[in-house]
Amino acid sequence: MLRAIRSTIRLARAARVLGRHDALFPLELRAELPPLLLALMPLAKIRLPWEAAPEASGAVAGERLAMALAALGPAYIKLGQFLVTRPDIIGAKLASELAFLQDDLPPFGLEEARAIIEEELGGPVEEFFHSLSEPIAAASIAQVHRARTRARTAEEEERDVAVKVLRPGIEQRFARDLESFFFAAEQIERRYSPARRLRPVESVETLAESVKLEMDLRLEAAAMSEMAENIAADKGFRVPRIDWERTSRRVITMEWIDGIPAADRDALIAAGHDMARLGRIVIQSFLMHAMRDGLFHADMHQGNLFIDAAGNIVAVDFGIMGRIAPHERRFLAEILYGLITRDYVRVAEVHFEAGYVPRSKNIHAFAQAIRAVAEPVFGRPAREVSMGKLLAQLFQVTDQFDMRTRPELILLQKTMVVVEGVARYFDPDHNIWESAEPVLKNWMMEKMGPEARIEEAAAGALQLGRVMGRLPEVLDQAERTARLLAESVDEEGIRLHPASMEAISRAGNRAFSGHPLLWMALGALLALILTRIF
Known part of the structure; x- marks a missing residue:
């Protein structure tokens, strides 16, 4: 009860700040709101004599919301940064506008x-x-x-x-x-x-x-x-x-770090730095961190980057990090490489293989939808094409095919938009695709080529060896269990206490679904029981 009262008071205060910034419910989304909320909204916008007027007049929805969240303090700023990675909640347009929320x-x-x-x-x-x-x-x-x-x-x-x-x-x-x-x-x-x-x-x-x-x-x-x-x-x-x-x-x-802030382009040029090289390094480094290592800096805007005297990009502020599991890295690399090479059928296949899109959907219709998103992008000059925005549009299409939101991929896509912005700030003519292709191609050759397959098979054989090493123990346990069950067989069949049956059922649901050796043990168990019965 106290928790409800405390929370209600805090949320009411937050609603007033949001309402005064005209950001309690964005104007663009009000057609979808329940009538009761629309009726209460004018109350939140009333400004008391001691309250300063908001500065959000005339701003777009994302800017109004960003100003309101900044006024509410640290937790709401972090909430805003989190919502940028959830366009399924606030919409792609609002998420894009909110990306400029200043922390x-x-x-x-x-x-x-x-x-x-x-x-x-x-x-x-x-x-x-x-x-x-x-x-x-x-x-x-x-x-x-x-x-x-x-x-x-x-x-x-x-x-x-x-x-x-x-x-x-x-x-x-x-x-x-x-x-x-x-x-x-x-x-x-x-x-x-x-x-x-x-x-x-x-x-x-x-x-x-x-x-x-x-x-x-x-x-x-x-x-x-x-x-x-x-x-x-x-x-x-x-x-x-x-x-x-x-x-x-x-x-x-x-x-x-003694270096020039990445945001000071004039100083970088005056110091003699190769701006095209810096644009290439920031893109390729980010992709290597994400695809090769599965760990990437998820807040790589200019304010968190410096250029040292040797021309190295030095990143600071590692409070927000992204991680991608190995199998998701492979799928993402194939998706990106498929987009670069315009192999839309392969991009669609990868989505199905990864389980991102339900098998009940039509793979060719999905490939067609991807083509509809990608082809208009490739028809534009390279300097205007954003890989991150293309991924964002791809995620919008996949939503129509019941693809469940994957926050780690959206975080990567959001960071990619920021990194591309940095690259083009360094070099306005930078071709994102030319920088990305060799990184993705080399990674795929390393992780999906013949040598990688041999290593993968060797690792699988090693794991199988460990499992097989325990096979005698597993079969011995299965035989003992079979004997105990067999001793419980009479003319009416097997007699087990109801609690035991419930425990076996629970264990079976957990274990039998994913362990082939348990299926082998079950087979041995059935064989012994049938031998005793017949």
Whole structure:
């Protein structure tokens, strides 16, 4: 009861902010709203004397919503970033407009930052750092300071570092807002049946898990460390080194990057950097991270990229990461390569093989729909063609064929749009397809060519060997079970207690569906029973 009251009050306050920005329910979507909600909307737009007027007048729906979410604070900013990956919930147009939601807030004081650092690292700031600057950047969850380390041993060298510190009380604030989000999602599922297909509670759970990861800066450090290992042999792209001794749950310390911000194109040109090369590197690096490693930076806008003196692209802020499982990487690579080569039948086949589209649908009709989306794109100049937007249109088509939303693929598509924007910012004439084709082709040759098939078969044989090594044990257990069952056979058949039958049924449902050796054991069991009966 208290949870419902708390959540209702918080949601009412949020509704007022959204209403004043004309973003409670976007104008473009109001034809689909229940009449009761439309009748209540004017109340949310009333501005009290002490409230400032919103700045969203005349803005499109996504801009109005972005301004409102930014005014509501950190949890709502993260909600907006999450909704960008769910066009099935808010629509593709609104998701595209909302992609420009700025994740920046005023910084908190240096003394508060020092107190957090001392609590987390277990000693005075001066024990770890010679100096600690005022905040140089602030976002919804944390802010960044420049510092210089203090050598604590004779072997240690002093270094310039960036220190990222979580906002004070941010965990508690997120917990309160997430409680409200869960309450709202539960009410929507319970009371508005058309929205149940969008799984609002499951969506909030996904958001909560993502936020939980961002609240522990050790996990961000681990993601940076993992990517550094993945790309150690790559050229042109790197990530800052982590100072693990000065990193904890609420503080992360990393190498300071002396470089030109990727957003300063004039400075990059003045420094003599090859802009076409930078455009190529950012595209190819992103694709290699996603397809080869299955781990990619999911927030690669210009503000999170620097160019060092050697011409390397250096990424920072690893709070949002994307992961793609190996089999999904293969399917996605084939889809992208099929689009590049205009093999629409193969693209359709991959969707069916991956289980993205139900087998009940017509594969040739699906290929035709893909062609209808892709051909108009290929008829335009290369500089106007976006792989990310093409994927977005493809996902819209697949929705018509009952393809279930896959958040990890939408996150990749959203990031691809951002990365393409960076590439074309570097080089307006950059041909995305020419940069992408060799990466996808090489990856497919490596993972799907004859050598890869041999390795895959060898791995399968090794796994089979492990299973076969346990075969005597499995068959011995099956024989003992068969004897026990056989001893229970009389003129009326097998006698088992009802609870035992229920337990066997439950175990069978879990195990027999996926283990061929259990089917073999069942066969042996039946053979023994039949021998006893007949």
